Each structure stands twice: as C-alpha cells, then as structure tokens.
Amino acid sequence: MTGDLPLVVTRADPGGAATVARAQAADFDARHMPLFAAQALPWVPPDPAGFDALLLTSAQAARFGGAGLTALAALPVWAVGEATAAAARVAGMRVAVIGPGDGQGLVDAMAAQGPARLLWLCGRDRSTFGAPGLAITPLAVYAVDAAPPPSGWDALIAAPAVVMAHSARGATRVAELAGDRRKHLTLLAISASVAAAAGDGWAAKAVAARPDDAAMLAEAAALCHKGR
Known part of the structure; x- marks a missing residue:
C-alpha cells in the first residue's frame, strides 16, 4: 500500500x-x-551424569544438534523463549522451564531456583554470562557464519x-x-x-x-x- x-x-x-x-x-x-547461514558442528556428547540440566538459548542448538542430542535426552531443558522450547520438543528433548528475555535472565532464574550444573548447548560465537553458584559448561554444536x-x-x-x-x-x-x-x-x-x-x-x-x-x-x- x-x-x-x-x-x-x-x-x-x-x-x-x-x-x-x-x-x-x-x-x-x-x-x-x-x-548469515547456520550449520551443524561436529561434537561429542559428554556423560549426562555430570550435569543437572541443559541450557538452550537459541533454537539453532536443537535444530542442528543432531544425533548427539539423544544421549542427553534424560536431562531437563531450560530454554530461552517459546521458539527455542518448540525446537527442543521437536528434537525429542524434555523442556522443563521456558524463560522470557535473554540467556542472562534465564541463568539468573536458575541460580535462584534451579539446577547448579548446566550444559549449555550453544553456537561457536556466543556471549558470556554467569551467576554465582552455577557451573556453566558451554558446548558448541552449531555455527552461524556471515x-x-x-x-x-x-x-x-x-x-x-x-x-x-x-x-x-x-x-x-x-x-x-x-x-x-x-x-x-x-x-x-x-x-x-x-x-x-x-x-x-x-x-x-x-x-x-x-x-x-x-x-x-x-x-x-x-x-x-x-x-x-
């Protein structure tokens, strides 16, 4: 118009x-x-016994995580936003909490009421954040390149x-x-x-x-x- x-x-x-x-x-x-274009990265899932939960701040982690996600299926997912949660469910993951806002906001909520050992499935290029009492282990499973x-x-x-x-x-x-x-x-x-x-x-x-x-x-x- x-x-x-x-x-x-x-x-x-x-x-x-x-x-x-x-x-x-x-x-x-x-x-x-x-x-930008997103692509999967090769990665090896760690022993899920070493973590309390998965942290997903982008739907790309679920979309490009591939077969390795199966080994982590027992861990509850804390996801940023509905789109990330939806992608996680499609990938067969169990979403426990959907946090509004950004990654730092969700991590702050986890520090107050959630698990302490987090496996963060993330991109190769990522921001940093943290909260007292939390151990966050980043693991790059995808890349978004120019x-x-x-x-x-x-x-x-x-x-x-x-x-x-x-x-x-x-x-x-x-x-x-x-x-x-x-x-x-x-x-x-x-x-x-x-x-x-x-x-x-x-x-x-x-x-x-x-x-x-x-x-x-x-x-x-x-x-x-x-x-x-």
Missing part, C-alpha cells in the same frame, strides 16, 4: 524464513535477506526501509554493509543491546518491547505502515 516501507529480514534461516512468513501474514512487505548478501540487497537498501536485527552480530553486520546508506534506513532491534551494537547514523532506531518476533512485528507496524 502507499507509503509502506519494506521490512528487511536479515537473520539466518530457518528463523529468517519463519520471520518472513509471519511478517507477510501480517501484511508487511517483508524481504528475505539472510546475511554469508554474502543475497541478490537485490544493494538495490533494496538504496531506498528507505526498515531493517531487522535479531542479534548483536547481526546489527554489526547490517551496519557494516549499509555504510553511509544507513542515514535513510530505520533499524529495528530485538533488544537495547542489539540496537547499541548497530552504532549511530541511522534515520531512526527502534527496540522491541520484548525480545521476540511478535514484539518486533508490533513495533514494525508503525515504522513500515506510515502511509496508512
């Missing part, structure tokens, strides 16, 4: 494709522009658009690729820390009220549908 701005989805698939589908169902002019911008990227960001950033790495890469063109682009970030990673010089910045797709699309409505 007149005045609508494209909504540019940059996260890796399959999450990126899912975001595009949700956005298009909500009547956004969503463009599928993944700037990929060349898809065909049409340069033409798309040459005009005003709303660009989504689902992670700090994603925000940094979008900023690098946009360069001076960010002055006519609006950055829509999943959290305040992600927005900060994108730096300055944008036409506008917006942050979702909660760190999930639904909140990002709610925020995108006012940004994209300006002419309605």
